[in-house]
Amino acid sequence: MAIDLVTRREWGAREPRGSYGRLNSTKGVKVHYTGGQVSPDIVNDHAKCVAMVKSIQNHHMDGNGWIDVGYSMLVCPHRKVFEGRGPHNLPAANGPGLNSGHYAVLGLVGNAGLTQPTDGILNGILDAIEYLRDKGGAGKEIKGHRDGYSTDCPGGPLYAWVKKGAPRPGDGGGPQEPQPSPAFPGRVLKYPPVMSGEDVRTWQRQMRARGWSLDADGLYGERSREVCRAFQKEKGLPVTGAVDRATWEASWKEPVT
Template identity: 55%
Template sequence: MKLVTRAQWGARAYRTPNGATPYGRARKGVKVHYLGAPYKDRAHDKCAAYVRSLQASHMDDNGWSDIGYSFVVCTHGYSFEGRGLKRRNSANGNTTLNDENYAVCALVGSSGLTTPTDPQLNGIRDTIEYCREKGPAGDWLGGHRDGYATTCPGAALYAWVQEGAPRPNGSTTPEEDDPMAAITKTDIFNAVWKTDGLAAPADAADVKTNPNWQPQSILRDIQARVRANAAVEAGQSAAIARLAQLVGSGVDTTAVVAAVQQAITDAVIKVDVDINGASA
């Protein structure tokens, strides 16, 4: 689904409290609409501006609290979020009808462009499925004219709705058009993060057990090296302190050397423990 969020199309803030009214019941299904006014198709980079003008008309001319529709689908197949899944629409005719079904409007007019495009039909179908899955909405599907005296959504669009809103002949879902369409940024991140095959440096702490690194192996090795350095520094400090004690007490050179060697051995043992622990 090519969803354009309110923030992405530059929606005005809706008025409260009415604009924040949630649905009071489970949605039976989806009602499809058209503009009921002349519409001329335009380049996709102009569609957001048109949706903003539609919102302005509903709020400023009609006095509504927001754009009336749940979603608006342009001729390029993009679904612009209106009141969305949770806030009750105001496009179906009255409060009861608004509360029963989502309202999905196609940018198709009563004159000018009157026949929906194939990408638009796919976009409407995507939006219907989105409402069913995420709303949730039931399986009922109709036009604005169902239960309300209007010609909306026009002859061409209503005929398609009565057929069950099939995808156009020969068309595919967005995922079939583009196998990457359903893959999220999180999926890509996880796939890259878990990829194995980067050769580990010869001096890596766990190179014997992990000759091929994942990105997380780099962090483990850095952690091991930091711990190793800290342990060596601690061992050196202990050796210096012990050396000072022995020299001050008049112990001979042999004893001093033995004490230093023991302190270094203790540090090496601690380094090995830390590295193994970090690599576990």
């Protein structure tokens, strides 16, 4: 599933008071919770999620004196990922001296009220992590805030999930089987024209997983065509630069190492 991103403009973020420190890459991501009470009502009312994200930004800016909300991304029970400081920008929530090592992703659970992360929150956190890996050079580590700083964050339930390896809900946390080829979308992805859609993004992600340098932006442009042609040549397929059924199926034929 593509990330359900709520941009700063969409959630009504305040402008930062200054310039962020810049990051080229990080070791990975640290997972956080609010550390306070979270009303269970947010599970059934997304407007309350938006209000909560705004209140967190206000607290960080007006209470902590930070230039902006301290998290890179914030995730609500509806699997929506709110843009905080975003990729390549130094977070502030990990603790002094620890912010350059990891991005910071908050799940909207607390130490009272809503304490157990929903599947939507867990999936959203993983969506945010994949986004930060793709767009911000985040490494493979997934840790809790407490792994680097003396705190209870991200709380017992969320930290237990992190310690299990942060599995997707329903996968049991064990080794994942190689993914079968998704159904061919029924249309040839080709350039020109530039085509966009989730099937384009699905193919781009698979090619990235196979080691090709390619943005999973959902746009079948010139770089996608270049990768397609090289892949077709590698697999002994007609070199057309268009992802037809044979190319699509070959993209998933061998396990990704």
